[in-house]
Amino acid sequence: METTQGKVLIADDEPDILEILKYNLSNEGYEVVTARDGDEAFEKAKRTKPDLIVLDIMMPKKTGVEVCQLLRSQSAFKETMIIFLTAVNDESTQIKGLETGADDYVSKPISPKVFMSRVNALFRRINKAEAKVLKIENLTIDPERFLVTLDNKEIILAKKEFELLYLLALKPGRVFLRNEILNQVWGNDVIVGDRTIDVHIRKIRQKLGVDCITTVKGVGYKFEL
Amino acid sequence: METTQGKVLIADDEPDILEILKYNLSNEGYEVVTARDGDEAFEKAKRTKPDLIVLDIMMPKKTGVEVCQLLRSQSAFKETMIIFLTAVNDESTQIKGLETGADDYVSKPISPKVFMSRVNALFRRINKAEAKVLKIENLTIDPERFLVTLDNKEIILAKKEFELLYLLALKPGRVFLRNEILNQVWGNDVIVGDRTIDVHIRKIRQKLGVDCITTVKGVGYKFEL
DNA sequence: TTGCCTGTTTACTTAGAGTTAATAAAAACT
DNA sequence: AGTTTTTATTAACTCTAAGTAAACAGGCAA
Incomplete structure (x- = not known):
């Protein structure tokens, strides 16, 4: 069962930052792996194959930039997204970071909201969740026409x-945390x-008539026909 | 069925600019492909056949001008629109850019609004060419004669x-956001x-007498007979 | 000039989407 | 069992988006 939004590796030598980022990421359904120095980061990256790697530039043993270069030199990490955390608002460092193939950088002090919005933006990009017509058995969801059809009957x-x-229907079976739903449908702010x-879920259930949304108590909701 | 406004390839080595432009373009219904250097741009252009290519002049591996020359030397890209992004407000560069066959240039820092208006302007130009007579059941819309007929009765x-x-009638069933409508009918500026x-919609509904325009509250309007 | 048409704005109304709050029900925990 | 936590179900409320009518400015023609 695919329950995660994506896998993220965070590498930073400051436990506080590690904790904050881990908390926020988990909260929105990401699977989190952590590392405390450059070597550990590189090693865990190879082992866990994350979708996104968050690298602090200033780390013991290897700097974030060095880790990034090492990763990018391997074909397995050509597509992996990388975000740098820069302590200093040092432009030349940032530019160097981006030149080594990072996708984004966030400068400290970190605002969890900003950080999460960057992360979500990156994942949105690779998920290429462009408006596509969904067809699940006798149910079609057409975002272009803003129309739902059940057994060829239109439902408004x-x-x-x-x-x-x-x-929910984008990934049938996958559980969406309430936080995720809020962020995706309502917006982070x-x-x-x-x-x-709950109320909206209820209205959908009512209008569709079919029980296609399952409640996972204490966690969230998932679509299932 | 063609659902997109058009396909755009953006080539720039700065992720931020890539993101901003991509965001704005997607927002207005364009399909977006991105590249981070000259080689990738050329390769993706050949592969995805975009309608418009946005090239940063200063890029790794190949400059925008070089990519442009390469493209223009191939017959497949004779008609493709090209916009240059110039970091410097360097006149000689701009002139050289336009000489190699670009359709427009935008100098950084980029104002998304200005950029989008340029893009839409270019697309409007090539889209205007295809003024076809639409026939939907008992309704015909003839852009050449500027005439609408319902049951053979002329409506002014x-x-x-x-x-x-x-x-709206160009793509029956498809929902047009208010923004899209504004851009297409009025122009982005x-x-x-x-x-x-609303007022115009009302007048159309009134004159046609038939309920062929459905409002999707909070989203936009769609044509439906 | 007058008068008509178009396009737009303004102001008001209306519908209904979206939210909340209050209560009931259902799990989960002791 | 009882207690707590979480979700379901309503109805009521709020507030935004769209509908509507009227008025206004500009253009054009008679």
Whole structure:
């Protein structure tokens, strides 16, 4: 069962930062692996094959830039996304970082919100989740026409309902945490009450008539026909 | 069925610019391909056959100008539109760029609005060529004669009304965001009030008498008979 | 000039999407 | 069992987006 948004390796020698980033990433459904120095980062990268590697530039044993260069020299990591954490707002360092093939850099002090939005942006890019018509058995979800069809019968959903259903149906079987749903459908900055998602889920269930959204108590929701 | 506004290849070595441009382009319905250096740009251009190529002049491996010359030497890219991104406001570079056959150049720092207006301007130019008569059931829309017929009865629409109806009817069922409508019918640089589109929609509905335009609240409008 | 048409804005109304709050039900935990 | 936590289900409320009518400015023709 694929339950994760993606695998992320964080390498930083400061335990506090490691903790904060790990907390935020897990919270949005990412699987997290951590390392405390350059060597460990490189070793764990090879072993766990993460989708994204977050590298602190200043680390013991090997700097982030060195790790990045090592990784990029191996074909297995040509496609892996890399984000640098730069302590100093040192432009030349940043440019050097990006030249070694990093996808983005975040300068400390880190704002978890900013960091997460960068991460999500990168993952959105590789997931190429462009508006595609979804077809699951007798159910079709067409974002272009903003139309849901069940057994060739049209069902009209409101905007939020549609977006929510589309998100879940994008990866049938995968559990979406409530936080993820909030971020994807509402946006990271919007604050809505705890019960709002439930209400929308209910409306979708009601309109579709079929039980295709399963509740995973204490975790979130998943689409299943 | 063609669902995209057009395909755009962006080549720039700065991830930030890539992201911003990609975001804005996707937002307005363009399909986006990206490249980070000259070689990748040329390779992806050949592979994906974009309608428009945005080339940064200063890029690793091959400069934008070199890529442009290479492309223009191939018959397949005689018609492809090319926009240069110039870091410096260097006149001689710009002139050289345009001499190699580029359609436009934008100098950094880039204003997304300006950039998009240039892109849309170029696309509008090539799209205007295909003014086809639309026939949907008992309704015909003839852009040449500027005439709408319903059950063989002529209906006189004003210019904006006609353009709006034509846009929607071009892809029946497809939802057009208000932004898209504004860009296509009015142009991106024009600023009109929030209710302007509604008023025109209303007039069309009134004149046609048939309910062929559906509103998707919070999203946009779509044509449907 | 007048008058008509188009395109736009303004102001008001309306519908209904989205949210909340309150209560009930269902798991999970002791 | 009882207690706590989490979700379901409503109904009520809020507030935004779209509908509508009227008015206004500019253009063009008679």
